Amino acid sequence: MSFDTDAWLERRKLARRLNWWRLVAVLALLAVGLGALWWIDPGNVIARRQDHVARLEIAGLIAENPWWAEKLQEAAEDDHVKALIVYVNSPGGSTYGGEQLYTGIRRVAETKPVVAVIGTMGASAGYMTAIAADRVFARETSLTGSIGVLFQTAEFSELLGKLGVSAESIASGPLKDQPSPIKPLSPEGREQLRRMVMETYDWFVGLVAERRQLPPEQVRVLADGRVYSGRAALNHGLIDELGSIAEARRWLAESKAISDDLPLQDIPSEPPIDGWRGMAGQAFSALFGKSLFPERLRLDGLVSLWHPE
Structure with a gap:
């Protein structure tokens, strides 16, 4: 009888110990899960729910x-x-x-x-x-x-010539290869790029005039x-x-x-x-x-x- 009681008590002790380690494991998994959540979303989705x-x-x-x-x-x-x-x-x-x-x-x-x-x-x-x-x-x-607004490019044809390197460009139209690093910018290409820059500049000026409630003429003076x-x-x-x-x-x-x-x-x-x-x-x-x-x-x-x- 004494032997059975001792065995039962030992089993209870092991069961309590096992339950303790189960709790530790659950808490560890919860911590890992929260850490993974933070890793996936650095903004902390839990905090953002308020x-x-x-x-x-x-x-x-x-x-x-x-x-x-x-x-x-x-x-x-x-x-x-x-x-x-x-x-x-x-x-x-x-x-x-x-x-x-x-x-x-x-x-x-x-x-x-x-x-x-x-x-x-x-x-x-x-x-x-x-x-x-x-x-x-x-x-x-x-x-x-x-x-x-600005647009910048570089052209190396003179440098290539000094190095003894020649380059060719075959384009479907006169503006297709403008600008090009291997040939000077043509007057037509320069004008096309200027129109594109000024079109975007006008758009930017319009945004400022609208958002700041300023006359466009005044914004242009400021927008140099x-x-x-x-x-x-x-x-x-x-x-x-x-x-x-x-x-x-x-x-x-x-x-x-x-x-x-x-x-x-x-x-x-x-x-x-x-x-x-x-x-x-x-x-x-x-x-x-x-x-x-x-x-x-x-x-x-x-x-x-x-x-x-």
């Missing part, structure tokens, strides 16, 4: 970016996003990239308040991005403006490519107020009834890293990308960029 003010940072050169377009669309459709703050710290980039951001931000602004805050710099396509917001803030020493300090931009009507995110939150509270108590949630500025291969690629880009492949070389199409050199 009402909040979203913040999207636009930094570096602006180019076509499907990820930004997707995140802006999600912000427009998410009822938990009560307002959007777009933080711009960019010298500009491609006009297409700026237009893409402008359109996406205006889509958000159709359903909720949007504020833009210009950091160190919000010029050219960066300024184009900022004026999509309902209100634009900048510091006194921020650099902004540089309203304009120069940059302005935040103070000068305010005096010219290119921004609304001096300040940063704190002042933007205050304006949202006072003008749009968006409480200061709502948490500020960052929208991931780029997709999450996809496994070890993605991590290796990102590390290579961080270490060598800018030195081997300057960001400007990755810009296609017309460029709205301050200080491109």
Whole structure:
């Protein structure tokens, strides 16, 4: 009888121990699951299920970016996003990239308040991005403006001739190979490129005139490519107020009834890293990308960029 009791007690002890380790295993799996969720969505989907003010940072050169377009669309459709703050710290980039951001931000602004805050710099396509917001803030020493468009090319025919290299180009029309790195730009090609640049410039001026409620003639005077300090931009009507995110939150509270108590949630500025291969690629880009492949070389199409050199 004593033997049976001891065996029963031992079994109970083992069962309790087993239950303890089961609990530990469940908690460990839960932690791994939450970690995986964070890895998949750095923006933390759990935290985003509460009402909040979203913040999207636009930094570096602006180019076509499907990820930004997707995140802006999600912000427009998410009822938990009560307002959007777009933080711009960019010298500009491609006009297409700026237009893409402008359109996406205006889509958000159709359903909720949007504020833009210009950091160190919000010029050219960066300024184009900022004026999509309902209100634009900048510091006194921020650099902004540089309203304009440029197209740059290079031609190496003389250098090739000195090296004893000849190059030929067969095109279906006189403008098909304009511009070309192996032959001088023709007068017709130059005029066609000039018309294209000025057409885009007129569009940019129209955006500024519409969003800033300024006469187009006044905008053209301001839109000679120069940059302005935040103070000068305010005096010219290119921004609304001096300040940063704190002042933007205050304006949202006072003008749009968006409480200061709502948490500020960052929208991931780029997709999450996809496994070890993605991590290796990102590390290579961080270490060598800018030195081997300057960001400007990755810009296609017309460029709205301050200080491109």
